[in-house]
Amino acid sequence: MAAIDNTQSPALEREGAVTRFLRATEIDSRMLGMLGALLVIWVGFDLASAFIRGGDGLLGGTFLTPRNLWILLVQTSSIAVMTTGMVLIIVMRHIDLSVGSVLGFTAVCIGTMQVYWLGPALGVGHPAIWIITLVLGLALGAAIGALHGTLIAYFGIPSFIVTLGGLIVWRGAAWSVIRGETVAPMDKNFKLIGGGISGITPGSIGATASWVLGFIICAAIVALIWNGRQQRKRFNFVLKPVWAEVLLAAAGCAAVLGITFVLNSYYWPKGVVDRWAQQTGATIPPEGLNISFGYSIPVLIALFVGIAMTFVANRTRFGRYIYAIGGNPEAAELAGINTKKITLMVFSLMGMLAAISASISSARLDSATNALGQFDELYVIAAAVIGGTSLAGGLGTIYGAMLGALVMQSLQSGMTLLNFESATKDMVVGCVLVFAVFVDQVYRRRVK
Template identity: 60%
Template sequence: MSDSSSKPITSTAGREEGALTRFLRATEIDTRLLGMAGALLAIWIGFHLYGHFVNGYGAFLTPRNLWNLSVQTASIGIMACGMVLVIVTRNIDLSVGSMLGFTATIMGVVQVYGLPKVLGLGHPLIWIIAVIAGMITGALIGAFHGWLIGYRKIPAFIVTLGGLLVWRGAAFLVARGETISPVDSTFALLGGGPYGAIGATGSWIVGLAGCAGVIGLILNGRRQRKKFEFPLRPVWAEYFLAGAGCALILGATVLVNSYPWPKGIVKQYADASGIEIPEGGLFISHGFAIPVLILVAVAMVMTFISTRTRFGRYVYAMGGNPDAAELAGINTRWMTVKIFALMGTLAGLSAVVASARLNSATNALGTLDELYVIAAAVIGGTSLAGGIGTIYGAILGAFVMQSLQTGMVLIGFDAAVQQIVVGSVLVVAVYIDTLYRRRSK
């Protein structure tokens, strides 16, 4: 064996590489996460510069576009959080888009045709009952899929492929091919828009609470490491992580507060509220959109479930080695039912956001969303071989997918080119994942 590996590295490149490695080791930052964040930033800058050179102005890196991008990503991101657990257990769910369309149709029928006749038009319970009905419907469909997969031993690909067709057709029959609208006015706020956001003051409260949460998590993590005598991160690394997390949250808060209401809506609001608009105009910030806050809440809950509960440990155990998990006493069949029921619940919640954003429900809602959800999870680092995947990675993947689609729309690419790009990105992501797993062995 050559002794060249024991020689000190004296080149500048070697010293830089060593410093970067030490930095990543000290901060414990996931390199794949860092790579995805870098790729997302490159996509944003690339589309912005392309628009600047071609059209004379860049339209991508603007508060308006980034705010709309976050709202558009919410629906896919919510379902991607559930898809992570499905793929981690070496399964797949091709029916999420059709489930979204079917549950949206059920909610539309409930709040447009059903409840107003019973409770009265505009009753405050209508939107709550509609949301619960949609999520329960999604959970039941998902549990049924899980039962067929876990107990009847039908491959997940076949069950969910059948579900893709069945639930899309069922949505058409329930809606009779019609668009159901308008939805309840309070329900519509869950889709975003000027009134579906929390404004500047609420956004600063959320932002400061997020910073406090980041600092609290770091302090609690350090206490836990001391308690169980685990290695501690350097103090400078703790400060860096806290500072970076707070800077990211506060930066997002400044961004969403920089996007004002359209002038027409401001005028309507001022007239209804008896406010006189000054000569220079009235600036009212959107702030964080409600769909984005829903996505953040789902991400937090799903991260806790996947990393801090017995259920989460069982999920990754099943994905790592299903036979060993079963021999260890894990009821893999019942776990499969619960995982797909959770996926169905999140599909129902995603249907809430999607239908509220459109202020209507139609059987075509969610068409091809299964492609974007699976692609988001895979691009986010979830391995199709099972056992590996993170919630925050899937959300980053959802932002990558939606950024590509939004950027191509701004550039003027037609739908055919968009599908080619999305399909190509998915294949490349799986190839990169394959290379990564080979090198890590």
């Protein structure tokens, strides 16, 4: 039997142009809405900054500049990593209010190990310091998540209560470890995880490697689209029109190459270039020397986590069990799924992701304080909901949540750029969260 091509469907011909386009490309309308909102936010902040202080951005402001966009992606990385885990937790009809406090506690433990234990024991700058602290930090985060999961799954305590208690306990524990002090500086190699510059070594991969990575991603996009079409043919599923496949591949590749171009347009500061030339013996021409940052390490970590979590959610039995539990917990248990074990594993995974974010945040700031990660739980939940994760459970995507994280951080970055007061920024974040839940409710009613 030949595969069905949906380009000649009579029902499709009676629909509007937009509906036909969305159906042919199978693009989620909510995803387009988020992209539209992101575009409005970026353009609005750039125009506002141009009106207030001027700049050299795309529209004359300071927001749409390579420097600001590079920093924006670095700042988004920490929230985006935790958001991937929050999606799975919310899909299972749970919540985790403790991720910001777990981040703060893990960060001060990582900093304490580097500054007070491993540094004196192994010697400052020893190459094993960052590896040991990273491994121990991930283990600590996973253990905290496992503790939460055990209380929720095996003791029957609601996740709201357990993680609310965790929010308070781990924030207090962070203070007790360092008594309100600031632990700094971090190990020079560990610092690169945050995208900073250690001496003349940047926490990024440079222009050449970035272009290579960009073309590899483009090839992967084309390969995935091609493989998806072959799989549809194999199982006699409805095929997308060829133009839709080509359009999606072209749009994806254009976005990747555009992002790569922008990141490669942000160059090392002049002082770092001078130090690099002095240490390497290179000659700087009279017009100066531009060395690109390219993709930063925290952004690469977030991309890797996003890809890995998408694979877990969509291509593994563990991921399918999570969505089955979220769709109907009773039916999932009757079907033989060990819901308690899955709950424990998901919260342990969330703790590990919080530890990864703790490493990124403390490395980026080159310090750790007991206030690190404060209110991050709200930003993570808001990003997941904005990204299409339903608080009713059973529905959510990793890529949507990561895009939601970018929307949230864009709002924060733009308001900071325009010197908004902290109270105003908090009010805006709260309003956005409530509005996102309202949109989710409206969408669910329309689908039903």
